[in-house]
Amino acid sequence: MSEASFARPRSEIFEYAGATIEMVDVTTLLAAARVNPVELLRRATWPAPVQRVDLTVSGADDPAGPVHVFTALISARAEPMSTERIRKLVLGQDPLGVLLAKRIAAGDPVATRIVDGVGTAAAAAYRKLGLDRPAGPAAGREPGVLADAAVGLQATVTYEEDGTVARLEARMPRDEVGPDHLRAFITLTLQAVIELTEPDALRGRRYVISREALPKVPVTTQTVTLDMVGGLADVVAELRQIAISFRHPEAMARWGARRPQGLLMYGPPGTGKTMLSRALANEIGADFREIRTPEILDKWLGGSERNIKQIFRDARRYRVPTLMLFDEFDSIVSYAGAGGDAASQALNAVAGIFKQEMNDLIEANPNVIVVATTNFPHRVDESLIRSGRFDVKISVPKPDxxxxxxxxxxxxxxxxxxxxxxxxxxxxxxxxxxxxxxxxxxxxxxxxxxxxxxxxxxxxxxxxxxxxxxxxxxxxxxxxxxxxx
Known part of the structure; x- marks a missing residue:
């Protein structure tokens, strides 16, 4: 295999509605989607009120045979019940409303007081009737179909009741799918975005459709993502599931599901456990807080216990998604329960406090996920990492x-x-x-x-x-x- 075939993948560039779209290594992307869902566009920026577009390509089995499923979720900001919105509702489009709007624009205080007085009463009525909840730009839209006749692709379009989310889905037989179908689905997705914004909203923007988001600056530990991790397909797939549970709290709440908040990664040195922790934080969009051994262990009696309590006290107050990494976990709580000397008793005390604080954190703050890594899992007391504290345990082996x-x-x-x-x-x-x-x-x-x-x-x-x-x-x-x- 030549260098050009694996390091410089082919790309296709096209334009739609003034935007430039680059599709990178589509054949590999579609092949990968047969095994695991491939997420695209999630880190792109969009014109208001669209906040995010999650575009996914995955494999599925239909009664007629295996298919590729193209899915796009377009999330848009709801319009608040502001003074401007109330004025629009009051004025309407009739001749009197147009006249009053002109008088308000000209600064007429009498017209302004009249309309705002009516608006205040209307706002009170809306609140009483429960109609003051913000409505998204897709509110009231009926389900429909968007199609690209040239390649025979049809996408069904549905909307959430509040109009803040539009969903597109298209299916193609696996043996027939190709780059043209992905291109068609992208254009249909952008068409739906335009319908929620303005005809020229995408002009001048650039979007890259790639299985791997390759930055134009050197990759550091701080910027690594799961797409950049090589050779750990099973581990990455499991971490993606955790990330999805954090990025969709509404689905978790609807089903009363508790997402995993404790994750133990273990394996030989150099296999990437710390890097994977950082990549998971970046995938979730979470702050990253690394707890090092010197921050906890203290030579003074009772100092280690106070330190671990303070770390978890701070964690209970985090108001944004946060990943707490306890690296070299065994050096903090190793051999808990063994020995009767002073050192063992100190470790036992730290381990006991960690157990209780971990229980309290899971109950108090669902925004936090605790990741512990170790090269020596046998040195960690099993009661510390039981299910309920560390629900997910992942072995990170040496690569084959x-x-x-x-x-x-x-x-x-x-x-x-x-x-x-x-x-x-x-x-x-x-x-x-x-x-x-x-x-x-x-x-x-x-x-x-x-x-x-x-x-x-x-x-x-x-x-x-x-x-x-x-x-x-x-x-x-x-x-x-x-x-x-």
């Missing part, structure tokens, strides 16, 4: 051959997106991620990141000394893998 190839692919693709430009190529055309996956047997994601760092540094030093350096080749990467062992 296929996973290592995927990690190389994603890391290299991220470097290309961040650093390459028309006058500079970072990687040569002979890269083979499968061969790199074989050569790096036993390595973790952290090891692979170090391989790339070493090669990047060598190239930078070569250019600094000689003024020129050729792109990184497959052999140079294989040599770096060998030297790291």
């Amino acid at each position: 051959e296929v996973s290592r190839a995927e990690i190389f692919r994603k890391m290299i693709r991220g470097l290309i997106a961040a650093h390459e430009n028309p006058g500079f190529r970072m990687f040569a055309d002979d890269l083979d991620p499968a061969a790199l996956g074989v050569a790096s047997t036993g390595m973790t994601g952290a090891d692979i990141k170090e391989v790339l760092r070493r090669v990047q540094l060598a190239k930078a030093m070569q250019e600094a000394r000689t003024g020129k350096a050729e792109p990184i080749t497959q052999q140079e990467l294989l040599d770096a893998v060998r030297n790291l062992r």
Whole structure:
């Protein structure tokens, strides 16, 4: 496999209603959707009153056979019962209303007092009748169908009663689906957005349709997302489910469901547990609070207990979604219940307080999710991590051959997106991620990141000394893998 085929995917660019849309690596996107839902557009910005568009491609089994399901949820802001809205309701479109509107615009105080007096009475009546709840821009719209006859795609359109959410759904047989169908569904989604805004609302905007959101700046731990994680498909899928439960509190409330608020991740060092925690926080849109061991353990009697109480006291007051990470969890509560010396008793006290505080937090603040990571799960007392405190327990293993190839692919693709430009190529055309996956047997994601760092540094030093350096080749990467062992 050449470098161009896995690091620089093909893209298609088209325009609709003045907006530029770029679809990246659609064939891979559609193939991935057969296994797990692929979410698109969620981080895009939209014209008011539209706040968010969740576009998803997934696989399903219909009676006639397997299909691809295209779904779009368009969330729009409701219009408040403001003075301006009340005036519109009072004035209406009849000749008297138009006349009064002109008098108000001209600053006539008498007309203003008359209309606002009627408006105050109308607002009181609305409140009494329960009609003062804000209505969204889609309120009163009937279900319908949007279609693209050229590719034979039809999308049903339905609306929530309050008009704040529009839902589009289209289905195509899996064997027939192709890039044209995704393009058609995107245009139908944008058409629905325009119907909730203005005809020119999308002009000048740009939207990227991609399975992986590749930033134009180097990826850091703070900016990583689940899309950027390579080689841990099962782990990522489970974390996505947790993220969905946090992003849709209305569905949780409707069913009386309690989303998981405790998550334990365990596995060998370097497998990405801390990175996954940060990616989950970014996926939820949550603040990230990392609790390090020195913040809790104190040499003075009773100090550790006070520290853990204060950490959870603060957590109960968080008013926005927050992920609290207890990294190296075993170093805080290891061997709880073992031994009778002073050190063991101190650990037992911390563990006991952690249990109670965790119980209280789950009851007091559903906005917080607690993530604990450890390399040594056998050192953690089972009562600490039982269901009800830590509902989800995920093993994060060392990557296998296929996973290592995927990690190389994603890391290299991220470097290309961040650093390459028309006058500079970072990687040569002979890269083979499968061969790199074989050569790096036993390595973790952290090891692979170090391989790339070493090669990047060598190239930078070569250019600094000689003024020129050729792109990184497959052999140079294989040599770096060998030297790291």
